[in-house]
Amino acid sequence: xxxxxxxxxxxxxxxxxxxxxxxxxxxxxxxxxxxxxxxxxxxxxxxxxxxxxxxxxxxxxxxxxxxxxxxxxxxxxxxxxxxxxxxxxxxxxxxxxxxxxxxxxxxxxxxxxxxxxxxxxxxxxxxxxxxxxxxxxxxxxxxxxxxxxxxxxxxxxxxxxxxxxxxxxxxxxxxxxxxxxxxxxxxxxxxxxxxxxxxxxxxxxxxxxxxxxxxxxxxxxxxxxxxxxxxxxxxxxxxxxxxxxxxxxxxxxxxxxx
Amino acid sequence: xxxxxxxxxxxxxxxxxxxxxxxxxxxxxxxxxxxxxxxxxxxxxxxxxxxxxxxxxxxxxxxxxxxxxxxxxxxxxxxxxxxxxxxxxxxxxxxxxxxxxxxxxxxxxxxxxxxxxxxxxxxxxxxxxxxxxxxxxxxxxxxxxxxxxxxxxxxxxxxxxxxxxxxxxxxxxxxxxxxxxxxxxxxxxxxxxxxxxxxxxxxxxxxxxxxxxxxxxxxxxxxxxxxxxxxxxxxxxxxxxxxxxxxxxxxxxxxxxxxxxxxxxxxxxxxxxxxx
Numbered sequence: 001x002x003x004x005x006x007x008x009x010x011x012x013x014x015x016x017x018x019x020x021x022x023x024x025x026x027x028x029x030x031x032x033x034x035x036x037x038x039x040x041x042x043x044x045x046x047x048x049x050x051x052x053x054x055x056x057x058x059x060x061x062x063x064x065x066x067x068x069x070x071x072x073x074x075x076x077x078x079x080x081x082x083x084x085x086x087x088x089x090x091x092x093x094x095x096x097x098x099x100x101x102x103x104x105x106x107x108x109x110x111x112x113x114x115x116x117x118x119x120x121x122x123x124x125x126x127x128x129x130x131x132x133x134x135x136x137x138x139x140x141x142x143x144x145x146x147x148x149x150x151x152x153x154x155x156x157x158x159x160x161x162x163x164x165x166x167x168x169x170x171x172x173x174x175x176x177x178x179x180x181x182x183x184x185x186x187x188x189x190x191x192x193x194x195x196x197x198x199x200x201x202x203x204x205x206x207x208x209x210x211x212x213x214x215x216x217x218x219x220x221x222x223x224x225x226x227x228x229x230x231x232x233x234x235x236x237x238x239x240x241x242x243x244x245x246x247x248x249x250x251x252x253x254x255x256x257x258x
Numbered sequence: 259x260x261x262x263x264x265x266x267x268x269x270x271x272x273x274x275x276x277x278x279x280x281x282x283x284x285x286x287x288x289x290x291x292x293x294x295x296x297x298x299x300x301x302x303x304x305x306x307x308x309x310x311x312x313x314x315x316x317x318x319x320x321x322x323x324x325x326x327x328x329x330x331x332x333x334x335x336x337x338x339x340x341x342x343x344x345x346x347x348x349x350x351x352x353x354x355x356x357x358x359x360x361x362x363x364x365x366x367x368x369x370x371x372x373x374x375x376x377x378x379x380x381x382x383x384x385x386x387x388x389x390x391x392x393x394x395x396x397x398x399x400x401x402x403x404x405x406x407x408x409x410x411x412x413x414x415x416x417x418x419x420x421x422x423x424x425x426x427x428x429x430x431x432x433x434x435x436x437x438x439x440x441x442x443x444x445x446x447x448x449x450x451x452x453x454x455x456x457x458x459x460x461x462x463x464x465x466x467x468x469x470x471x472x473x474x475x476x477x478x479x480x481x482x483x484x485x486x487x488x489x490x491x492x493x494x495x496x497x498x499x500x501x502x503x504x505x506x507x508x509x510x511x512x513x514x515x516x517x518x519x520x521x522x523x524x525x526x527x528x529x530x531x532x533x534x
Contacts, residue, residue, distance in 0.1 A: 056428050080434040088432045095425040098444050110433040159433065 001068065002029040003166055003199050004053070009062035011048055022048045023059070024223040032166060033197040037210040037231060039246065040220035046203045048223075050171045053201065054088055055079065067166065084114050084163035091172035093152035097144040103130070103155055104140040110162040133158040134188060150181035154188065161192060169201045174209060186213055207250050211235045219243050264526045271522020277515025284332040292326035296482050300326070304498050318490055318501050328508055330482040335512060338395065339465035342402035346460055350407040351446060351453050354414025358449075359422055359441040369415070372408045380405025384467055388476045395478045398471060402464045409460070410453045417449035451527070458520015462513045469509055484509050 011023040023045045030036045038046045051057045053064060055071065064071040066086060074082055090096035097106055107126045111117045117125045127137035133154040139147060147155070153173065160168050170189070174182045190213060192198055204210055210217055210231060217234050219227040221242040227234055238244045265271050288296075300313060300323040307316040307324070315324040357368035375383070384401035391397045421427065422445060430440045471477055472485030484505040491501025 051428075054428075054432055056431060080436065083432060083434040086432075088429070090425045090429065092425060096429050098426045098430075098448070100447055101426075109430075109435065113434050113436075159429075163433070 001032075002065070003032045003034075003067065004030040004201075005063075005065040006049075006053065007063045007065075009049065009052060009064070010060050011045075011052055011057065012060050021223050023052065026062075026220075026223070026225055028218055028225070028228070030167065030199050030201060033193060033199055034216070035193065035200040035202050035214045037202040037204060037214035037217040038220060039204060039207060039210055039217055040226075040242065041205070041246070043222075044220040044242075045223040046205075046220060047171055049220075050088070050169045050201065050203055054086060054169055055083075081114070084110070085165050086167050086169070087160035087163065087165040088169040088171065089153070089156045089160050089173040091176055093149055093156050093176065094145070096156055097152070099145065101144050102140070103142050103144065103147065106144065106155055106159055107140075107162060110159060114163050116163065129158045129162060130155075132161070134184075150177060150185065153177060153181075153185055157185070157188065157192070161196070161198070164196070165198060167199045167201065169203070171203045172205070173202075175204060175206065182209070189213070205246075207235050207246055219246065261526045265522055268522050268525060270518045271525070274515045274518025274520070274522055277511050278519045281332055281336060281512050281515060284329050285336045288326075288329040288333055292323070292329055296326040296330040297322060304494065306498070307500050307504070315504055316498075316500060318487070319494060319498075324487075324501065324504060327482045327487055328484075328505060331484040331487060331505065332508070332512075334395070334478070334481050334483045335465050335468060335509070338399055338402065338468040339461045339516070341399045342406065342464040342468070343457055343461040345399060345403035346406040346464075347410050347453060347457060349403065350410025350412075351414045351450065353407070354411040354416075354453075355418050355441055355446045355449060357411070358415040358418030359437075359445055365415075368411075372411050375404070376408045378405075381467060381470065384471060385474070385476065388471060393471075393476050393478055395481065398468060398476075398478060401471070402467045405467075406460050406463065410456055413456060414446075414449050414453050417452055418445055421445050421448055455524045458517050458524070461520070462516045465509070465513055465516065 006029065007027045009023055009026045010021060012019050012021050014020075026045070026049060028036065038049060040046055048057070052059050059072070066082070069082075071082070104123070104126055107129055108122055111122050111125055123140070126140055130137050130139055135151060135154050135158075139151065144152060144155070156173075174185050177185060186209065189200065193200065200213075202210065202214055214231040216229065217231040218225055219234065219238070219240060219242055221240070226242045227238060227240040234243060235247060238247050265275075299321040301310065301317050301321050303317060303319055303321040305313055305317040305321075308314065309316065313323050313325070315328065318324060318327070353368055353372065357365045383405045387401040387404055388397055427440060427444055430444045435444070468477065469483065469485030469488070472483035473489045475486075475489065477483045477486050487505040488502045491498065491505075495502055
């Protein structure tokens with residue numbers, strides 16, 4: 001049974017009288033505990049797909065089935081309740097939080113909204129969550145802008161796992177981090193996947209990162225699927241023009257390749 | 259450097275703060291220094307200032323103590339100015355946030371209402387409202403707020419339009435927060451600084467509007483107001499000009515103080531935001 005099944009997803013934008021399809025007839029699925037990567041050049045529709053899957057924007061056409069339900073049919077309170085199962089981590093860990101927030105408030109919100117823990121219990125839950133993502137509990141009263149980028153992204157991951165989701169969309173979640181921190185965050189994500197059986201929709205332009213974490217990969221070009229298959233196979237020997245261009249643009253991979 | 263010290267290094271801000279402090283001291287001490295009714299007759303009519311030291315600023319046409327009236331009038335000016343500005347800022351911020359955040363039809367309706375209020379001159383609006391409902395302190399406050407909430411509403415809406423596209427608003431939606439909670443907990447607090455920057459101008463304008471309404475006889479008749487004092491003195495402008503000049507100077511200093519102190523606060527906070 002697929003966890004997420006997207007079929008014929010289409011999103012068009014009107015720019016100066018012309019209609020541009022940002023996402024054009026895209027279909028894919030994700031199984032429980034699996035990592036599917038979306039790769040492609042800038043403007044290929046990666047982030048638009050992420051926002052469509054999360055219902056942050058509405059598609060013009062297509063179906064999204066999540067946990068066997070028609071996800072597009074949900075609205076209002078039912079949609080908000082279901083959002084607990086489908087979370088997101090953003091690229092810029094500073095922009096992803098209210099500039100006035102503290103670490104504790106960021107994690108308190110989902111606990112309160114989804115009625116996961118009572119008011120008295122929440123501080124303990126927040127401390128446990130911070131420890132789960134490799135931070136210390138004494139970070140809780142700090143303001144978001146007072147902690148480092150790597151710590152912020154860990155808080156973002158903690159916020160995403162508060163509600164025990166089955167799928168997390170990672171929209172360039174490690175792209176803004178420096179290389180050493182990136183490795184630690186990827187390790188944390190893989191560890192969470194092993195223990196909690198969380199599936200990832202992993203959006204990135206970095207084929208090296210994709211090859212090390214993704215099971216399958218979809219290469220996008222101008223809103224359409226150009227290539228689709230096992231991550232090692234596709235990145236090792238791309239068939240499509242865009243796939244070859246992306247691999248050629250990553251010199252490290254080229255040399256490491258067969 | 260702390261914001262307070264930066265504030266104190268700006269001479270205009272300090273001058274404004276001193277004037278404002280003086281006004282607040284006058285308002286607070288009015289009933290201590292001048293107990294009893296300031297509108298009661300205290301001495302001979304039209305006594306010029308600096309003649310009798312028990313009535314330092316003299317008396318008006320009916321023999322009322324001008325200094326006592328000035329102190330009690332400070333209360334009205336300050337109360338009306340602050341209350342009207344607060345009401346205008348709260349209404350404006352809420353309307354602007356709802357319009358900007360909801361978008362679509364809600365935005366259209368709210369902004370057309372704002373347009374409608376803005377096309378009528380605010381003083382005319384206040385005048386009409388007080389004439390219809392009748393003069394009392396609360397009515398005057400509402401009347402002034404009625405004409406001034408549109409400015410803050412527009413600024414708040416513009417700010418909200420840029421904030422609602424930020425990632426943290428999307429993040430709040432992803433965790434399932436209710437749209438109203440997002441609007442008022444996540445968006446509004448971050449849209450406030452430019453709205454609050456308008457507060458000094460609004461308070462100053464509200465004080466002037468109140469004085470103008472009182473001058474036209476539409477102030478609360480049971481309270482001493484500076485505008486009312488000027489109107490009183492108008493009849494004897496040639497023989498006793500001090501009756502109009504004294505409250506006039508008080509009004510000028512008050513508006514100047516509010517404006518300078520407000521600008522000083524905006525300036526110091528703006529520098530702080532720019533540095534961080």
